[in-house]
Amino acid sequence: MKHLEPYINRLKNFGYKVTHQRLVVLDYLQHSKEHPSAETIYNDLKERYPTISLATIYNTLEMLTRVGLVLDLGAPEERRRFDGNTSDHSHFFCTNCGKIEDIVVPGVEKVMNKVKQDTSRHIDRCRLDFFGRCAVCESENNNHSDKQRPD
Amino acid sequence: MKHLEPYINRLKNFGYKVTHQRLVVLDYLQHSKEHPSAETIYNDLKERYPTISLATIYNTLEMLTRVGLVLDLGAPEERRRFDGNTSDHSHFFCTNCGKIEDIVVPGVEKVMNKVKQDTSRHIDRCRLDFFGRCAVCESENNNHSDKQRPD
DNA sequence: CTTTGTGCAAATACTTTGCACGTAG
DNA sequence: CTACGTGCAAAGTATTTGCACAAAG
Numbered sequence: 001m002k003h004l005e006p007y008i009n010r011l012k013n014f015g016y017k018v019t020h021q022r023l024v025v026l027d028y029l030q031h032s033k034e035h036p037s038a039e040t041i042y043n044d045l046k047e048r049y050p051t052i053s054l055a056t057i058y059n060t061l062e063m064l065t066r067v068g069l070v071l072d073l074g075a076p077e078e079r080r081r082f083d084g085n086t087s088d089h090s091h092f093f094c095t096n097c098g099k100i101e102d103i104v105v106p107g108v109e110k111v112m113n114k115v116k117q118d119t120s121r122h123i124d125r126c127r128l129d130f131f132g133r134c135a136v137c138e139s140e141n142n143n144h145s146d147k148q149r150p151d
Numbered sequence: 152m153k154h155l156e157p158y159i160n161r162l163k164n165f166g167y168k169v170t171h172q173r174l175v176v177l178d179y180l181q182h183s184k185e186h187p188s189a190e191t192i193y194n195d196l197k198e199r200y201p202t203i204s205l206a207t208i209y210n211t212l213e214m215l216t217r218v219g220l221v222l223d224l225g226a227p228e229e230r231r232r233f234d235g236n237t238s239d240h241s242h243f244f245c246t247n248c249g250k251i252e253d254i255v256v257p258g259v260e261k262v263m264n265k266v267k268q269d270t271s272r273h274i275d276r277c278r279l280d281f282f283g284r285c286a287v288c289e290s291e292n293n294n295h296s297d298k299q300r301p302d
Numbered sequence: 303c304t305t306t307g308t309g310c311a312a313a314t315a316c317t318t319t320g321c322a323c324g325t326a327g
Numbered sequence: 328c329t330a331c332g333t334g335c336a337a338a339g340t341a342t343t344t345g346c347a348c349a350a351a352g
Contacts, residue, residue, distance in 0.1 A: 017326050017331060038317080053334045058317060060332095074225035074280075078342090079316070092272055103270065107262050115256050115281065121243055123283040129225075130266065132274040168306060168351050189342080204309045209342060211307095229317090230341070307350075314343070324333070 003030065007069055014067045021052055025060045029070060029084025035091070035100040037079035074127070075100060090127075094134035103130060154181065158220055165218045172203060176211045180221060180235025186242070186251040188230035226251060227282070241278075245285035254281060 007026050008018050028041055038061055042054045061082055064070035075081040075093055092101045105128060112126045158177050159169050179192055189212055193205045212233055215221035226232040226244055232251060243252045256279060263277045
């Protein structure tokens with residue numbers, strides 16, 4: 001887990017101990033593209049680390065979010081979803097199947113930086129999200145024709 | 152509650168009945184700038200409508216969100232927060248006091264529309280959010296090393 | 303008159319916490 | 328060695344649901 005060194009340093013700088021469980025969660029998030037929930041992380045990890053606990057996953061995610069190594073995506077679902085990729089990127093939420101995809105939005109940074117200057121507030125972070133139906137759901141034409149779409 | 156007519160029509164178009172409770176919640180949200188939680192709405196409304204129930208508030212908010220008359224803001228807090236203003240605008244979340252403010256971001260629509268065209272997905276809605284410390288919190292405590300120290 | 307919504311309370315589900323043991327520093 | 332982290336189970340807490348009555352269309 002050499003690639004985790006910068007993260008380890010971040011933990012140390014914030015005064016947190018570097019534990020096996022924390023590294024495992026970090027490593028998991030670095031390799032996941034699924035924007036998993038705490039429970040998903042737990043279910044996947046407990047196969048290799050059977051004694052890990054869900055409470056530790058939650059504690060770890062909360063801590064990692066606090067130090068900025070993980071993002072809480074604010075998904076419109078029951079469970080919270082997390083992202084280990086903290087670089088500038090946007091998200092697309094499929095309101096049909098719940099999938100979350102990374103999405104590249106050129107030109108956003110410029111707009112965001114303008115806001116950071118113009119506002120009286122101190123802005124730490126921005127997020128830009130899109131909601132709709134993913135390519136799969138759109139092509140499957142799965143009429144979940146509930147009252148899904150406004151307008 | 153004359154101003155609610157377009158909303159009433161929306162309910163009817165979706166086949167929902169127009170009830171006193173639904174109008175009251177809609178009216179409340181139209182007049183609120185606080186981006187309230189379900190419980191806040193409940194607490195405020197039960198003074199004037201003592202028999203209204205929290206479950207109804209939740210059911211109503213869920214339905215109004217589904218038909219696009221209310222936004223679920225995806226706030227980084229325990230409770231969900233809602234907005235009755237569905238026109239294009241962004242939000243600022245104070246990570247210190249929890250306040251949510253409307254914020255005007257010029258030029259965003261252009262970027263968002265570009266994404267709507269470029270992507271293979273079907274996009275219904277976008278959101279642009281900012282996180283940081285509001286003017287009040289910022290002035291009260293000039294220390295902007297926002298990350299709280301571990302326990 | 304039929305269907306949908308409401309209020310209440312109980313249930314559910316996600317997340318957090320208390321405590322004793324284990325482990326990093 | 329000492330403080331902090333972990334695992335477990337138990338507790339919270341926001342939100343949803345079942346049901347009988349009420350109200351809308």
